[in-house]
Amino acid sequence: MSGAFLRLLEVTKRFDERFVIERVSLELREGEAMALLGPSGCGKTTVLRLIAGLETPDHGEIWIGGEQVAAKGRNTVPPRGRNIGFVFQDLALWPHLTVAGNLDFVLQSQRWERRTRRDRVDEALRMVHMSPHADKYPSQLSGGEQQRVAIARALVARSQLLLLDEPLSNLDSDLKSALLEELSVLQRRLNLTTLYVTHDETEAMSFADSIVRMKNGQIVEIVASNQAKLNASAKPILMTCEE
Amino acid sequence: MFVVSLTDAAGSLTLNNYRQLLTEPRQRALMLTSVVLGVGAAIFATVLGAPLGLVFARARLPAKRFLRIALIVPLVIPPYIMALAWVLLTGPVGLFARAAGRDFLSDWTYSLTGAIVVLGLTFYPLSMLATEAAARRVDARLEESALLAASPRRVFWRITLPLIGPTVAAAGLIVFVLALSEFGVPALLRVRVFTTEAFTAFAAFYDFGAGVALCAPLLVVALIVSVVIKFIIGERLLVTTRSMRLGLPLIFNRPLRAAILLGIAVVICASSLLPIAALLFEATRINRIASAVSTSGTAIANSLWLAFAGATLIVALAAVLGYGRARARSRLRVLFDPAFILLFAAPSTVVGIGIIGLWNREGLMGQVYSSQWVIVVTYIARFAPVAALMLAASVRQISTSSEEAAEVAGASWTHTFGRIVLPQLHTALMAAWVVSFIFCFGELGATILVAPPGESTLPVRVYTLIANTPSSEVASLALMQVGITIVPLILLTVFLPKKGARKPA
Numbered sequence: 001m002s003g004a005f006l007r008l009l010e011v012t013k014r015f016d017e018r019f020v021i022e023r024v025s026l027e028l029r030e031g032e033a034m035a036l037l038g039p040s041g042c043g044k045t046t047v048l049r050l051i052a053g054l055e056t057p058d059h060g061e062i063w064i065g066g067e068q069v070a071a072k073g074r075n076t077v078p079p080r081g082r083n084i085g086f087v088f089q090d091l092a093l094w095p096h097l098t099v100a101g102n103l104d105f106v107l108q109s110q111r112w113e114r115r116t117r118r119d120r121v122d123e124a125l126r127m128v129h130m131s132p133h134a135d136k137y138p139s140q141l142s143g144g145e146q147q148r149v150a151i152a153r154a155l156v157a158r159s160q161l162l163l164l165d166e167p168l169s170n171l172d173s174d175l176k177s178a179l180l181e182e183l184s185v186l187q188r189r190l191n192l193t194t195l196y197v198t199h200d201e202t203e204a205m206s207f208a209d210s211i212v213r214m215k216n217g218q219i220v221e222i223v224a225s226n227q228a229k230l231n232a233s234a235k236p237i238l239m240t241c242e243e
Numbered sequence: 244m245f246v247v248s249l250t251d252a253a254g255s256l257t258l259n260n261y262r263q264l265l266t267e268p269r270q271r272a273l274m275l276t277s278v279v280l281g282v283g284a285a286i287f288a289t290v291l292g293a294p295l296g297l298v299f300a301r302a303r304l305p306a307k308r309f310l311r312i313a314l315i316v317p318l319v320i321p322p323y324i325m326a327l328a329w330v331l332l333t334g335p336v337g338l339f340a341r342a343a344g345r346d347f348l349s350d351w352t353y354s355l356t357g358a359i360v361v362l363g364l365t366f367y368p369l370s371m372l373a374t375e376a377a378a379r380r381v382d383a384r385l386e387e388s389a390l391l392a393a394s395p396r397r398v399f400w401r402i403t404l405p406l407i408g409p410t411v412a413a414a415g416l417i418v419f420v421l422a423l424s425e426f427g428v429p430a431l432l433r434v435r436v437f438t439t440e441a442f443t444a445f446a447a448f449y450d451f452g453a454g455v456a457l458c459a460p461l462l463v464v465a466l467i468v469s470v471v472i473k474f475i476i477g478e479r480l481l482v483t484t485r486s487m488r489l490g491l492p493l494i495f496n497r498p499l500r501a502a503i504l505l506g507i508a509v510v511i512c513a514s515s516l517l518p519i520a521a522l523l524f525e526a527t528r529i530n531r532i533a534s535a536v537s538t539s540g541t542a543i544a545n546s547l548w549l550a551f552a553g554a555t556l557i558v559a560l561a562a563v564l565g566y567g568r569a570r571a572r573s574r575l576r577v578l579f580d581p582a583f584i585l586l587f588a589a590p591s592t593v594v595g596i597g598i599i600g601l602w603n604r605e606g607l608m609g610q611v612y613s614s615q616w617v618i619v620v621t622y623i624a625r626f627a628p629v630a631a632l633m634l635a636a637s638v639r640q641i642s643t644s645s646e647e648a649a650e651v652a653g654a655s656w657t658h659t660f661g662r663i664v665l666p667q668l669h670t671a672l673m674a675a676w677v678v679s680f681i682f683c684f685g686e687l688g689a690t691i692l693v694a695p696p697g698e699s700t701l702p703v704r705v706y707t708l709i710a711n712t713p714s715s716e717v718a719s720l721a722l723m724q725v726g727i728t729i730v731p732l733i734l735l736t737v738f739l740p741k742k743g744a745r746k747p748a
Contacts, residue, residue, distance in 0.1 A: 052651050053650075053651075054650070080651070082651075086648065090642055090644055096666040106653065157652070157653070
């Protein structure tokens, strides 16, 4: 096995006989930030859902942290066993739980001890500057604040792999830039292996070490971003383009 | 049930029951009366309910919320009580006959027309609510783009109505099946239809085979209608979202608006105020309320307890069934809705006979059969499907990513269901419980067949007292039944959170 933290090998996914993802292969080193860029419907989100285990690949293999999690048309490790942080496009904050409750649910599900849970929730909320809002419900927060909570929830269990599905798409440009900067700082500080789905090229360039362009379910181009030029230590070690 | 219908008294295989069904003129007459009753009630309910639904979806009206609740009231009054109230109003010694000094309406009351009117007045809220929901669902952009080329009137007839038409038709079909399946109203108004004949064959002559054979046409019709409804409205059965913007408003001039309000007042009077007033008048004429409570106390307590237990178990089962229906990926899901509709639309007499056939045997099932719990089982069989459909529609409102986020976070399915799905369904669960309680509390047709000796519910008590007890005592009990049924509806309306309400900090 190579030293990649995340590895997709010839992964294919069909819905109703239509190829959504076709023979996609890519690898991410630990701590690397990669952006998946492409128009709507090109299969970006499906790639994230396959990595998270929310979809089952028809062919190919998926490896996370040296462990095979999907192969031969089935998921060998369920989503809850993959230790992944996921920020959904619609954020998917649980409306009936408070901000702290949203984070605590993750830790409780992973059987963290009660005392450790409280400390960890506080720490995650501090990271995204949301400590004063711990007892509020999602509906009482602004769009940017909800975004921070979703990020904190993805980080709270100290997952090493962070998947972001167009997390900033509903924000205005000023807020988007500010949050993107914060996210970038967090990603580097926590050395998170991150896959960031977006259709905004500027966003991709400013956040990621490398950019993978997708079209019609296939990878068509791999480029190093501006960020990658600044941070020479983090480069993609393998990506293939299947035509 | 089916096997029993194919055997004779000696246990030999025979098609005799079905041959009689098809060849005897009496059976053909029964079929004709049953169908006319169903079609008549469906047309009456649609003619009354569909325009009201359209008005409530698109027009500005004063006290709209209050008027809507008043118009929905008949849906929670058990149909047989509605029939009883109309007998007290227009029967040979009813209020109108006493006021006029002669009986001029009882021929009409005890007739097929009377049954059609009573059932139409009971079920029109179904058509109203379905039409209102459909009219609210129409995407405003569809009408706006048509307005660029056509007049509002033409847009209404050519765009709006065709879009809501299938739902109106489906609601009409549901009323048709419910009317066809109704036992209490035709039994009280002396209209002979399949349900009353099946009841007589079973309860009076203990002829299980004939009873089942008499139910067969009803089941076939219910099955066909369930499939047709699913075909007409498809996944819209579970869609409760409203369009972002409301479509073409209905704007009325002042005289027309006044006429519409007057029409609404007349409907409210005929469908709930007059019947309730008739019961109230009869109950207080000779004050029998205290004696009614004392002689029927056990039946009242039984009804409350059994409806409570039934509604609670129904909601628990329906939450799982509804979730399964909403999230099912299997191709078999297309069968779920017709099955749910069929189970709900199956005549109460059929369900009662079926429960007896299934549970009347040795062992644990027999113990349940000989206890009160068989009534709870009956409630579950009759009303769990409709509660499941209600909850399935609400599960659809919860974003799947909400559950996926929990799954990725490490939560098991049961943890996700208990901590993420159910809390988001609390309003729907509450509504489903209240609706189930109301249905259970008013159930008559199946309970009267399955209730073990010595165990009675309020509806069964009222029905059996009608023939040989002073009408004032029966009216008191019926009034109690209506009162207990309306209270949870009012509580639900008052305490139901308004849309967009925020949780407290």
